[in-house]
Amino acid sequence: MSADDGIAGLGSLRLPDGFTDVFTSRLVEVNGLRLHAVTGGDGPALLLVGGWPQTWYAWREVMPALARRHTVVAVDPRGAGLSDKPDDGYDAGTLAADLVALMTALGHDRFDVAGHDIGTWTAYALAADHPGRVGRLAVLEAVVPGLTPSPPLFGPASVNLKLWQFGFNRLTGLNEELVRGRERVFFGWQFATKAATPTSIPAYAVDVYVDAIAADPRALRASFAYYRALEETIAQNERRARTRLTLPVLAVGGALWSGASAARTMRLAADDVTEVVLDDCGHYPAEEQPERCAGILEDFLAAGR
Template sequence: MGMVGGMTKLSSLRLPDGFTDVFTSRLVEVNGLRLHAVTGGVGPALLLVGGWPQTWYAWREIMPALARHHTVVAVDSRGAGLSDKPDDGYDAGTLAADLVALMAALGHDRFDVVGHDIGTWTSYALAADHPERVTRLAIVEAVIPGLTPSPPFFGSAAANQRLWQFGFNRLTDLNEELVRGRERLFFGWQFATKAATPTAIPSYAVDVYVDAITADPRALRASFAYYRALDETIAQNEQRSKTRLTLPVLGVGGALWSGPNAAQTMRLAADDVTGFVLDDCGHYPAEEQPARFTEILEDFLRV
């Protein structure tokens, strides 16, 4: 384990003023896997674990404020962004072990965790599998298979609109054939329909996420690999949920997307859960409502 040298990709990205004065992009080798993380700030360590189909860049708007009181680590998990994209290891337990190793390599044995979207699968596994590492856990816009009750096969049209990609993304190869060459259409639709408005996630940000997938021939397959590993993750979560979490947990949802469901899901697994619903917000609180989301996080993290 160790550093693989600095990365200076940040200069090509649209970022908040002064961002590159605080944050450094780096590749870190853990267990033969190179993971990309953007780190900066002072104080207790805070790990940010993003969702599908995003990269560390999803946290850009809240990182400068958080860095005033935390050493922030925004990671590209295995398969995402600039991190390595091996063929396997996309179950939640392996992804969590990756991040424990990453944080240890960066000098952090204990840390707080914020997970969004499928990043919540890894974040829950981190807290459950490595309780000695995780101090507080914030779960944002979560559906956690094996914990969240499965919806009926024939649900409402509204439920289908929100959940159809779970089935699609788990396919073995047809999904890749359909999406390749149409990545902007497929992934752009996700952002346009899940945020509060079709332009709440600006086109320059969508471009960053789509470019990360089109730039690497392994990336599209890796983006589906999280879903293809769900049988394994679900089995793991059925075991994890037998031991309730005792650490403080925050569940945050956007009022226009999952609302109170993040907190309700975590109450199935944890004893100390605080819920918060963000008004005028869809599926992407860190980008849609960064100022209010940061306040909620800081209130929780400083308890």
């Protein structure tokens, strides 16, 4: 395993003032797989795992505050951003094993984890499969297949709006044919409809996420691969749930999207769950309300020091 600094620069991105004084972009080779991470800060290690269809960049607004007391590692998991995009390995267990190896390569034997959206699938697997490595677990907007009860096929329109992409993204081939060349329409709609307002996620950030997928011919397939691996992830999570988590868990939901269901999901698998619902917030707490989100995360993590 090796870590090479400065390979993937941050200069072309719109970032908070002083960001590049603290954080470094790097590509880390882990068992033949190159993973991209942005790291910086000082203190106990904190791994940030983003959601679909985002990259490490989703955490940019909370990272400077968290880096005051933590060594922050914001990662592009396999298939996302600048990381490698192999054909397989998108089940939660494999993704978690990737990130354990990443943290080992970066010199962190024990760390806390925060995951958002599908990043909660990996974060949960990290805590369940590698309990000796993870101290505290935070999940933002958690819907965890294999834990969260499946909705009925003909459910309310409001539920369909939130979850329809699970079926579409699992298709083989057709979804890629329909979306390729229309990435801006498809992914832009996700951000416009899931946030508190259509402009809560700024256009420049949407550009970063869409361009990362449109610029790499492998990226669209990889973005759907997380969902195509759901049968395996669900089976894994059903097994994981037989052994309850005992570490502290923070479950954050946006009041305008998941709300209290994030905590309800985690209480199905964990004994010590702290619930927070953010008012006036949709599906993207770290971008919609970064100051509040960073403060909530820091308060939760500080309780373990």
